[in-house]
Amino acid sequence: MIRAALPTAALLVGLAGCVASPPLADGLPLRMPRALELRDTPFFPQKDYQCGPAALATVLGASGVQVQPDALAPQVFLPKRRGSLQAELIGAARRQGRLAYQLPGNGQALLAELAEGRPVLLLQNLGVKQIPRWHYAVLIGYDADRNVAVLRSGRHERQEMRWQRFARSWDRAGRWAMTTIAPGVIPAQAESARYLEATAGIESAGNREAAALSYDAAIARWPDEPMAWLGRGNVSYADGDRAAAADAYSRAASLAPGNAAARNNLAQVLAAAGCMAEARRQLERALTLATGTALASTIETTRAGIEAEGQSSAMQCAFPDRQWPD
Amino acid sequence: MRIERFRRSCVALLSVSLISVGLQTPAAAGIVGTADAIAVVQQQNDLAVVRDALARADVREQMVTLGVDPAEVDGRLGALTAPELARLAGNIKEAPAGGDSALAILGIVFIVLLVLELTGTIDIFKKT
Numbered sequence: 231m232i233r234a235a236l237p238t239a240a241l242l243v244g245l246a247g248c249v250a251s252p253p254l255a256d257g258l259p260l261r262m263p264r265a266l267e268l269r270d271t272p273f274f275p276q277k278d279y280q281c282g283p284a285a286l287a288t289v290l291g292a293s294g295v296q297v298q299p300d301a302l303a304p305q306v307f308l309p310k311r312r313g314s315l316q317a318e319l320i321g322a323a324r325r326q327g328r329l330a331y332q333l334p335g336n337g338q339a340l341l342a343e344l345a346e347g348r349p350v351l352l353l354q355n356l357g358v359k360q361i362p363r364w365h366y367a368v369l370i371g372y373d374a375d376r377n378v379a380v381l382r383s384g385r386h387e388r389q390e391m392r393w394q395r396f397a398r399s400w401d402r403a404g405r406w407a408m409t410t411i412a413p414g415v416i417p418a419q420a421e422s423a424r425y426l427e428a429t430a431g432i433e434s435a436g437n438r439e440a441a442a443l444s445y446d447a448a449i450a451r452w453p454d455e456p457m458a459w460l461g462r463g464n465v466s467y468a469d470g471d472r473a474a475a476a477d478a479y480s481r482a483a484s485l486a487p488g489n490a491a492a493r494n495n496l497a498q499v500l501a502a503a504g505c506m507a508e509a510r511r512q513l514e515r516a517l518t519l520a521t522g523t524a525l526a527s528t529i530e531t532t533r534a535g536i537e538a539e540g541q542s543s544a545m546q547c548a549f550p551d552r553q554w555p556d
Numbered sequence: 557m558r559i560e561r562f563r564r565s566c567v568a569l570l571s572v573s574l575i576s577v578g579l580q581t582p583a584a585a586g587i588v589g590t591a592d593a594i595a596v597v598q599q600q601n602d603l604a605v606v607r608d609a610l611a612r613a614d615v616r617e618q619m620v621t622l623g624v625d626p627a628e629v630d631g632r633l634g635a636l637t638a639p640e641l642a643r644l645a646g647n648i649k650e651a652p653a654g655g656d657s658a659l660a661i662l663g664i665v666f667i668v669l670l671v672l673e674l675t676g677t678i679d680i681f682k683k684t
Contacts, residue, residue, distance in 0.1 A: 276656075279655040280655075281656045304628050305628065305631065305635075310622040311653035311655070313652075313655025315651050315653055317640050318632060320635075321640075322635065325631070325635050356656065361664075361668060364652040364653060366654040403652060427591070427594060430590035430594055431636075431637055433589075433591070434589065457590065461590040464589065468584060490588075490596075491593035492593075494586075495586075495587050524596055525588060525592075531586070535586045
């Protein structure tokens with residue numbers, strides 16, 4: 231344990247500072263091979279200013295989506311900034327049906343993704359702090375004995391960069407890195423919060439099928455994670471499946487009794503299913519919980535909607551004998 | 557820097573005044589979207605408060621100003637969550653735009669560094 235922890239700590243410390251970046255070998259976890267290269271990763275030489283679309287097409291290709299940089303450029307390129315923003319690379323990945331999983335800012339996270347066969351799209355600052363030169367590249371491997379990072383970068387199909395130089399360029403760019411993953415796949419090292427943010431993103435982008443697969447996978451991996459159930463409920467509700475949505479919201483509210491969003495959404499689906507008394511009760515809980523927060527006005531809107539509905543509807547409750555979270 | 561701060565204040569103020577508009581997309585009426593729910597749990601309240609409609613309109617305008625084909629803008633914005641849009645509304649002109657023109661920027665950087673080196677301000681070209 232300690233033997234494994236020490237090199238890891240060294241790697242983390244090394245990437246933290248510009249001054250004392252250690253060679254890769256000093257920080258390579260023992261379970262990792264000495265050298266690794268994802269040679270099958272496609273390569274798209276970039277055109278001027280188009281490293282964003284090229285790097286995105288590279289990782290998308292590795293995750294099974296065949297797309298040319300020219301097709302991605304209209305989705306990410308900002309002409310007058312002569313480049314592409316991180317947020318838009320994330321958005322474009324979603325439009326291609328892939329989750330954009332943003333990695334924690336440590337070298338070990340990059341290596342772990344490579345070990346699972348996923349190349350990593352990352353931002354580098356090839357200039358200096360005051361005069362940045364932002365560049366997207368794709369990390370496809372490393373060699374600890376030769377102390378290099380291996381990249382698909384710009385017009386270079388295979389670029390070797392001394393590890394410390396690579397680590398510093400990444401550090402100067404805020405250590406931003408992401409991988410694109412197929413719905414339903416969860417990285418072995420994934421943190422639930424990061425994975426669920428990625429899933430909520432593809433849900434926002436309107437890809438309910440991908441979101442459903444990903445929430446199901448998240449629930450299987452983290453059954454006690456309320457946001458996975460809330461998300462699953464939202465997809466079911468959007469699909470018109472009230473029974474499944476009510477079940478999922480109910481689980482979310484049981485796991486996180488203080489979560490106003492789960493109560494609000496449960497109230498909404500209960501009202502839609504004609505269970506007015508229980509809907510009002512859940513909504514009261516939501517309102518109390520959300521007092522003074524950003525959700526208060528949304529929940530008021532829900533209440534107005536439910537009351538307007540309640541006066542006109544004489545519908546029987548679709549779930550008459552069920553227990554709901556207190 | 558000041559303009560940036562002014563812009564942020566504007567976004568914050570407007571968002572508070574528009575909060576009653578409520579979130580309409582992408583979640584259905586009466587439903588709190590997952591991205592918003594996560595933002596609230598993570599206490600990014602300022603982000604969750606910035607309502608979709610406002611941030612969307614703001615970013616749309618800025619994107620067109622920055623040269624994006626208006627026909628492409630809605631598709632691009634549609635792929636982002638409300639908290640992401642709110643962040644973008646505040647920093648679209650400053651956020652890192654990875655582009656790396658092969659020579660132009662490199663040339664400028666090199667000349668600037670060379671001048672600084674020759675004037676003795678920095679010494680990055682010497683091996684330490």
